[in-house]
Amino acid sequence: MWLNGTSDLIEKLKKLGVHKVALQFPEGLKRQAAPVATDLKDAGFKVIISGDPCYGACDLALDTLAYGDADALVHFGHAPVDERENVIFEPWTVDFDIPILEKALPLLKEKTVGLVTTVQHAPLIPAMETYLFSHGHECRVADGTGRTPLRGQVIGCSFAAAKSTGAGEILFVGTGLFHPIGIALVTKARVIALDPLTGTAQEVSADALLRRRFAIMEKARGAQHIGIIVSTKSGQQRRALAERLAALSPGAVIVTMREVNPDELLNLGFDCYVNTACPRLAYDDQVRFKKPVLSPQEFEILCGVRTWDDYTIDEIT
Known part of the structure; x- marks a missing residue:
């Protein structure tokens, strides 16, 4: 509501x-x-x-x-x-019955747990803390800052609230698996995801995503013509990053776009693309694109300025 x-x-x-x-x-x-x-x-x-x-x-x-x-x-x-x-x-909040958190309790191994959620459920953070404390878990919840101004809030391009907890185990309350997978990659913590609308709780692994991304990177290896996508949207413009990435390869050219869609990328005809717009485009929408769409970090790995061991999910800071 x-x-x-x-x-x-x-x-x-x-x-x-x-x-x-x-x-x-x-x-x-x-x-x-x-x-x-x-x-x-x-x-x-x-x-x-x-x-x-x-x-x-x-x-x-x-x-x-x-x-x-x-x-x-x-x-x-x-x-x-x-x-x-x-x-x-x-804001637009989506309420749920706090006792649904019981579905996650059997999966929590640590007494101290980092707690994060999305904007729709952020007003329920205090009630979630109280419930978990009554069941033996002390919660660490980060104050709002930067792109995530609400306490305990994460978004698809910023997991700062999860990192700031410093917890070895993190409970994400929200729908979908993109956020908890991103949290796992960024924090290296054990992550439990609870969908409060379905009551489904599970431990999240980033392994499948990493395998898919490695395959995309291999497909892009050796690309001669590379489009570095720069978004013209208000909160996605990372021109300085795009210019730094373009300097890594003689075949890289900056391409400005408002809507990044498969037809436009196909028409442009580059061998592969590097996405500096919304980070989720590369991860969520790759199946829709005919050509590889890399994150900035993945392109850095292919260019030899970052190692695979230093792989992390893309964020806008």
């Missing part, structure tokens, strides 16, 4: 003196756009909705502000990854 509600947002906008409002929703929440827009229009605001794909707080519809369509952009569902003028972030 939406954490604050339309009435609170209306009051916030009025206090800021906003008259024209742009709304942006991630893919899973887009069906909320019409009713929220109606409420704001009824309150006297001029409203537009960004209909473009949105994959996170790093993908803001800033064009709605640049062209004067709106005085403020309201972004739903995520916490900010950086400071942006005239952008309002409205």
